Amino acid sequence: MTLATRTEDRYPTRIPAYAANRPIERTDPTVWSTEADGPIDAASLAGYEAKGFSIVEGLLSPAEVQAYWQELVRLCKDPELKRDDRVIAEKSANEVRSIFEVHKLSGLIAELARDPRVLDRARQLLGSEVYLHQTRVNYMPGYQGKGFYWHSDFETWHAEDGMPAPRAVSISIALTDNYPFNGGLMVMPGSHRMFLPCAGETPDEHYRASLREQEFGIPKQDQITMLAVDHGIEQFTGPAGSALLFDSNLMHGSGNNITPFPRSNIFLVFNSVANTLVEPFSAGKPRPEYIASREFTALTR
Ligand code: 6CS
Ligand code: FE
Numbered sequence: 001m002t003l004a005t006r007t008e009d010r011y012p013t014r015i016p017a018y019a020a021n022r023p024i025e026r027t028d029p030t031v032w033s034t035e036a037d038g039p040i041d042a043a044s045l046a047g048y049e050a051k052g053f054s055i056v057e058g059l060l061s062p063a064e065v066q067a068y069w070q071e072l073v074r075l076c077k078d079p080e081l082k083r084d085d086r087v088i089a090e091k092s093a094n095e096v097r098s099i100f101e102v103h104k105l106s107g108l109i110a111e112l113a114r115d116p117r118v119l120d121r122a123r124q125l126l127g128s129e130v131y132l133h134q135t136r137v138n139y140m141p142g143y144q145g146k147g148f149y150w151h152s153d154f155e156t157w158h159a160e161d162g163m164p165a166p167r168a169v170s171i172s173i174a175l176t177d178n179y180p181f182n183g184g185l186m187v188m189p190g191s192h193r194m195f196l197p198c199a200g201e202t203p204d205e206h207y208r209a210s211l212r213e214q215e216f217g218i219p220k221q222d223q224i225t226m227l228a229v230d231h232g233i234e235q236f237t238g239p240a241g242s243a244l245l246f247d248s249n250l251m252h253g254s255g256n257n258i259t260p261f262p263r264s265n266i267f268l269v270f271n272s273v274a275n276t277l278v279e280p281f282s283a284g285k286p287r288p289e290y291i292a293s294r295e296f297t298a299l300t301r
Helices: 042-051 062-077 107-114 116-126 153-161 221-231
Strands: 053-056 087-089 096-100 130-138 148-152 168-174 243-247 251-254 265-272
Touching: 042 053, 042 116, 062 096, 062 107, 107 116, 107 130, 107 265, 116 130, 116 168, 116 243, 116 265, 148 153, 153 168, 221 251
Parallel strands: none
Antiparallel strands: 053 243, 087 096, 096 130, 130 265, 148 251, 168 243, 168 265
16 A cells, blocks of 8 residues: 555554553544534534534434334344344343344334434534444343443544544434433543544454453543543433434443343444545454445435
């Protein structure tokens, strides 16, 4: 590969420990367009710019929640799917943890990604046409649901999928009530403006372990402490049907769920068509396309 084609790496990560101890100031905008370009009003845009996330209460109606919940149950019980690589089981139990590329397994979810309430918000935040980088359903079942340690999604998508800049947004739609006690997502407001390089080299086929329990691409504790002290921690709680929109570089994590109440959501990740994947910035091979799509055609209604 000649130097000319190598995309400049403004967010180096998975580097030796001595070098991975200084946060990098984000050099990209968070919100890429204005109130005139979509359904999000100026105040909510300003909130998203400042905090790196925004909550939409009642994005889905109770009837829609019921329909998508049925879809999750159908997918979860599908015997064919059980052996599919896109189904990730919990580490400690034979329970479904996540199903990836769910927009290809469910026409209903494919439609949801094109719904103006979802698609127009993603376009407005990213200031361009968008495509689906990744979709999944997380079950976070009762009693056995294991959480996700603190991480930035963009750190992984940059290192392992070749995503050049943090110009992507995740939309997490709650299909069950999110309580503080059943593994609700925790976020550090404003942390999206700092990129924390992580130490260590990406192991081959890292995704086979990381999607169950991530060990590489997580920041050192003193860096997490610094962010938590500077920004605090907020938790996404709310009734089924609410949605959390969050920046790809927002520091987030969730606890285990030992309650009887599942914390299930649909997770749609939109990337800008101006930010399409190149070679991984810090991994040997790109991850499979069901985790990081390389179909860059813009989504239309
Ligand atoms: O590696 C990934 O792409 C996934 N891992 C986590 C913990 N969150 C984002 C994403 O779904
Ligand atoms: Fe994540």
